[in-house]
Amino acid sequence: MLSNFILTNIGSSNKRLATDVVKDIVDDEISKKLDVKSLISTSNNTIVLADLGCAVGPNTFTSMERIIDVIKRKYQSQCPTSAMPEFQVLFNDQPSNDFNTLFISLPPEREYFAAGVPGSFYKRLFPESSLHVAQCHYSLYWLSKVPEELEDKNSPAWNKGRIHYTSAPDVVLKAYAKQWADDFNDFLNARAKEMVPGGLLIVVMPSIPDGIPYSELANGILFNLMASILLDMAKRGLIREEEVDGFNLSIYAAPPGEFAAAVEKNGYFSIEAIGLTNPAPWLTDDVHVDMREFLRHIRAAWEGMFIKQFPSDVVDEFFEQLMLRLPEVFEQMERAYKDKIQSHYVLQRK
Amino acid sequence: MLSNFILTNIGSSNKRLATDVVKDIVDDEISKKLDVKSLISTSNNTIVLADLGCAVGPNTFTSMERIIDVIKRKYQSQCPTSAMPEFQVLFNDQPSNDFNTLFISLPPEREYFAAGVPGSFYKRLFPESSLHVAQCHYSLYWLSKVPEELEDKNSPAWNKGRIHYTSAPDVVLKAYAKQWADDFNDFLNARAKEMVPGGLLIVVMPSIPDGIPYSELANGILFNLMASILLDMAKRGLIREEEVDGFNLSIYAAPPGEFAAAVEKNGYFSIEAIGLTNPAPWLTDDVHVDMREFLRHIRAAWEGMFIKQFPSDVVDEFFEQLMLRLPEVFEQMERAYKDKIQSHYVLQRK
DSSP states (O other), X not given: OOHHHHHHHSTHHHHHHHHHHHHHHHHHHHHHHOOHHHHHHTTTTEEEEEEETOTTSSHHHHHHHHHHHHHHHHHHHHOTTSOOOEEEEEEEEOTTSOHHHHHHHSOTTOSSEEEEEESOTTSOOSOTXXXXXXXXXXXXXXXXXXXXXXXXXXXXXXXTTOSSSTTOOHHHHHHHHHHHHHHHHHHHHHHHHHEEEEEEEEEEEEOOOTTOOGGGBHHHHHHHXXXXXXXXXXXXXXXXXXXXXXXXXXXXXXXXXXXXXXXXXXXSEEEEEEEEEOSOTTOOTTSOOOHHHHHHHHHHHHHHHHHHHSOHHHHHHHHHHXXXXXXXXXXXXXXXXXXXXXXXXXEEEO | OOHHHHHHHSTHHHHHHHHHHHHHHHHHHHHHHOOHHHHHHTTTTEXXXXXXXXXXXXXXXXXXXXXXXXXXXXXXXXXXXSOOOEXXXXXXXXXXXXXXXXXXXXXXXXXXXXXXXXXXXXXXXXXXXXEEEEEEESOXXXXXXXXXXXXXXXXXXXXXXXXXXXXOOHHHHHHHHHHHHHHHHHHHHHHHHHEEEEEEEEXXXXXXXXXXXGGGBHHHHHHHHHHHHHHHHHHTTSSOHHHHHTOOOOBOOOOHHHHHHHHHHHOXXXXXXXXXXXXXXXXXXXXXXOHHHHHHHHHHHHHHHHHHHSOHHHHHHHHHHHHHHHHHHHHXXXXXXXXXXXXXXXXXXX
16 A cells, blocks of 8 residues: 555645644644734734745645634634734745745635745744744755765765665764754754744654664665666666765655754754654555556656756656566555654744 | 836836936935834834835845845944844735746845735735835836726727827826726725834836826827727727727826825825936937837837737737837937936835
């Protein structure tokens, strides 16, 4: 049954499904922890929300509207006779994101002021103390860059014959983990400046229980197959083997323990909720998986990284080979660990 | 000498030239009237600016940076020992604007947080009391729509044989003036909500001295020629005459008297500076005007309105005819009134 690990691959188009699982938890935490009455007293009667890594919609719209509804209900219970605050939603993604599509797709009947904020969320994006609620769905999975050690042929972390930390020596895993922790610390420092005390930061991302090796996950199996295909292409002279050794996917599925340790070390946020879930528990073994459709999703999700390293005819050949060889690992991927591969966190600015 | 009225036609690409003329006036007013110290005390140490109708840059960037520099100098004189406030710039334009290009062109070394805000500035765009300085360069020239009376065949304002209020009966001019005043009032009401008391609103736009008929301006002569070409095309059976009668350019160059009266009637802003300038006094008769280049600008500026009314082959034929017949009025356009056809205003939120 492949469908549930597709969720961690294809990003935006299945974000809604993946995050529905933690919807109730997040709603509860906002209801309990967000003191709307006190927040708006210092903010001109406006609640400001941000979606960090929003892509082009429509999931970001439904997700933001859901949070606004929860805040409205909370405020009505806090101040039943007061006029509702205004809402502003800041849609953030990289400058290369298609904001034109996002803006044209904005729901015409929206009850908030919308703005697009281009830039990396590992840096400052918004003015000081201007943000009340921020969410980051599946985007903290992407590192700001490939760890430098992996690009140095003389480093012990030179990742020979692999394209990820799956099945790699500990030194490679540690380089990935350190890059993620550094990036995440930058993220938290920037948000600490931008969020008001009491503000909530919601994070959902691909994860793995602490202690389980990534090779037990369907994605890990897929990454190993991808490496094997690239090495075969090197043997056929289509690319150089060093190009494969020097190519690494810049993604890291932080286990909750590492996430929590990074938050504690950073010091600006308290952890109000933390957990692991199965992103797609409703999918059963008899759900039909169309192999071509699956590969189309895989390609949409990962092609960008390959294109940076290899010419487009090589990338085409690579995905053709992947189509041919996926059956080799299909059953193994179906049996892979997939129970708790999505983590969620609700952090509160101290 | 055609170059100086091109300025009022081609929008963004010559905005910088056109607005340089009033640069010093606006800088002075910001220096004198903006109480930066008091504003940041209620805004988390952040000054928020907006460019209303920003297009895709780069003029919006240089223009916003200039204003930021003036504010910084003012703050340094007010609070020489304090840390500089942070700045946020909100770039607004219609959702159909190319924000992708705008975002990719943002100066990497900018000293402000940037956000794009899609939407019509005749409606609310930003949260309550969130804006300190807003500018609107050449965008209040565009009406929200063609006045309804002009689209009603049975109305006395049915603009038979014309495409603008140039040389039209008074009832047509009045319909345009009313539409502009209504739009501008909507604009002021929205900004009144969004701007903090003491905030400054800078407007620069094509204008005309009160009392001068639009037919004395080069653009007016051009619009009359355009109408004549369309009527000839109707005679040749390429379009129906009614289509010409029902087609009207949705632009209005408000004279300063009407602008001031609208501000007074609205009541939320005081007028701190008002004036008319020649947008290009440095251009002299010996500046070479390339007719093809001029027509390319004309087409870029106006084609959008024609495309809404006529099929694209008709629009192509129209601009070919314009190329052929422009020499008929070229000298007349050169001799046209062009001394004070740009107005500027600095308004302050009461």
